[in-house]
Amino acid sequence: MAKKLCKQSQNFSEWYNGVVLEAQLADYSGVRGCMVIRPYGYELWENMQRVLDGMFKETGHQNAYFPLLIPESYLKKEAEHVEGFSPELAVVTHGGGKVLEEPLVIRPTSETIIWSMYRKWIMSHRDLPLLYNQWANVVRWEMRTRLFLRTTEFLWQEGHTAHATDSEAQEETMRMLGVYKTFAEEYMAVPVLVGVKSDAQKFAGAVRTYCIEAMMRDRKALQAGTSHNLGQNFAKAFDVTYQDADGSRQFVWATSWGVSTRLIGALVMTHGDDRGLIMPPKLAPIQVVFVPIYRSDDEKSAVLAQCQKLLGEAKAAGLRVHLDDRDQMRPGWKFAQWELKGVPLRIELGPRDLQKQQVTLVSRLGGQKTPLPTDGLAQLLLQKCDEFQDALFQRALEFREEHTYEVDDWADFKERIRQPEGFLNCHWDGTAETEAAIQEQTKATIRLIPLGDDAREGRCVYSGKPSSKRVLFAKAY
């Protein structure tokens, strides 16, 4: 029997860990900072992968696979890159019982190993663009780890593209940012803001880092995906040039972009409530769970037969369904269990429903009970899934809007961010000093600088100096 969850309002962090463990998305392993992704969590990840992979292929990308182990010397070729990642490296010093001549690091990200190969593969402008993606595990030695949000090893995809021109690379960077936004909003039902990072927050080795940021139910921000314009930094570090149509050699332009199993944490914290997870139907491992209700053996066989029939029809219609026919548990226990696991729709079916040729539908959002006719049930459920998906997105969007403020006064800022109260749109003077001072005093960081040129003059919330646009401040995961 599942332990009682902590309430979100009591201790959000404890609630989060409880949900992840009790819903069996993941478990702690005996290895420092490494988790095990259990089948229910992994199936969610597989559903995410399937959609994302399809979107990557639609936009012309191919998958490839590059080595896990990277010679230390490769990382050192790009100065900012090695500076950023050095503190987080896991280092292999022994192989096959011997000390290695050169230590190998476990990839924290794959720019260096990939660009060492691009040097072999890119000769002429005809070899460009290279639009590759990799699904892989990476290791970053984090000080404080949290299930899904920050783990020593995590699973992700990393796109690495090579282009003939700066503008093509920029176009690709923005295209993939758009793919991530679409995925977050249309599949995860997680509304996101897009923008560019300040220099202090950008990827080590990037010219510009774009991101999608979402609001969790504790009103903190979570960076859910990044898309980097890497300029010619890695081409120069690895001497990757191409011969252009005029016969002269040019350095290649690069992008990289990634999302990880962190998205699962984002999903949990955007939608979950005191009863547990709430899964968006488009990604839910189980969209509809059938719980049969009976007392006698006669009732049981009639009810189960009807469940099986309706289940078959629902499967045939493409729905992911499950029948909980465990005999040793009571229906009430099962209801709580599937609510904890965030299954969007529950069908209860008892003798009375059987008589009336109906089922009782219970939505994980709201929990109201609705009778539905068994005739044409599969189609009705498909429609209910769509409605659920939309309602979940709207709920998250409203929550974010309720907790987003324009703040122009420093005392106000400090008061607002303390709880944390949410997202603060504020003028910023554009200096790293102000950014650092705000972070030091409040723990809030600049999550993103909005795109577009809806410039509105103002004065920096901290320094009072002139500012040309508002940026987004929040406490963040």
Place this chain on the structure above:
Amino acid sequence: MAKKLCKQSQNFSEWYNGVVLEAQLADYSGVRGCMVIRPYGYELWENMQRVLDGMFKETGHQNAYFPLLIPESYLKKEAEHVEGFSPELAVVTHGGGKVLEEPLVIRPTSETIIWSMYRKWIMSHRDLPLLYNQWANVVRWEMRTRLFLRTTEFLWQEGHTAHATDSEAQEETMRMLGVYKTFAEEYMAVPVLVGVKSDAQKFAGAVRTYCIEAMMRDRKALQAGTSHNLGQNFAKAFDVTYQDADGSRQFVWATSWGVSTRLIGALVMTHGDDRGLIMPPKLAPIQVVFVPIYRSDDEKSAVLAQCQKLLGEAKAAGLRVHLDDRDQMRPGWKFAQWELKGVPLRIELGPRDLQKQQVTLVSRLGGQKTPLPTDGLAQLLLQKCDEFQDALFQRALEFREEHTYEVDDWADFKERIRQPEGFLNCHWDGTAETEAAIQEQTKATIRLIPLGDDAREGRCVYSGKPSSKRVLFAKAY
């Protein structure tokens, strides 16, 4: 332009490397023994994964993900296991800039980390069976590496199941062996022999190792998949017990089973010829390639329009197709290129074909040209793919049968195996001494002991001692 391939008969090993590199399945990386899987090779792997994953789920398995890094102490808990894998370990000694208190090994296989978790998850007989699979990378520090066949890092799947009884575990072991045989024969078109390994060849930690073995075109054997009955070895090492229906505690029974990117090597070496790869249609990234033929611009636009139309119809019918409309290459060059890459069917379409409302089909097997009507072409191509798949399997089966011998005389054995001439079915006295002596003198090993009880008395080909059945000897990868 692709380099000229070495002939199989000249130097099979050089031919193999040439095909893998020139067909762009993989490339050498700058990291010792690690390769890069290029998009064409990775797409083949994805097709294999999709089919296998479906077969695993059909047989009741779920995917999960366990940590890459394993504490050294875990490996030491199972004596045979650590003895077998110790020489091949890559060891992480530093993390986050500090020396680790306990070194971590990169998983060479995951029994130990998985059984450390099963201890937490298995309490009662109701928790059994656990039928989990993992798609992952593993690292084994091999002395001599070969693209796909033996690489320091490789990709694979590893199933790890836990059962209440020995007989259930044995049933699972055999079920998955059957899944591998079906996959190899029906999808890869690679005929395989199944059997059990001798003690000298079994997995470190297993009670019994079953395998599928295939004959390559140099007549050597390649082990393409293994399924292990692990008995209670890991349950005892990690103290994993369950409470049975009577309330007493029992150790859990285990299996593990895996196939890897080595299958790609098996596919190349079973079907390839002097012109390059030959892909089985069920797994081929491209099943049909269209090569347009034209001289004038007018011809070009008419031919390309027809290609596009037919390509669209073929796609709609579920075929994986590609149009090679590169302007700068001649058709003859393209033909050679797609033959090298092993695309099963080629469609040539020129002005004359256009006039006659036909296309010219060229099969990668045989190479004969056949006119096909454009009307209903997609259906015809589906049928041709099926025929190709069957013919490819038959060709490999006949090749294996031609090169399989019953040998009863030791001088004969030595003569036959020298070339290597193929698979030798011989009586063996069942001792490790004889097995070792034969290997030392001829490099041939026992690939498998056939299943079933078609025992036929005889005398050991080496020692002359009595033997109850023939076993399979061959030189192997």
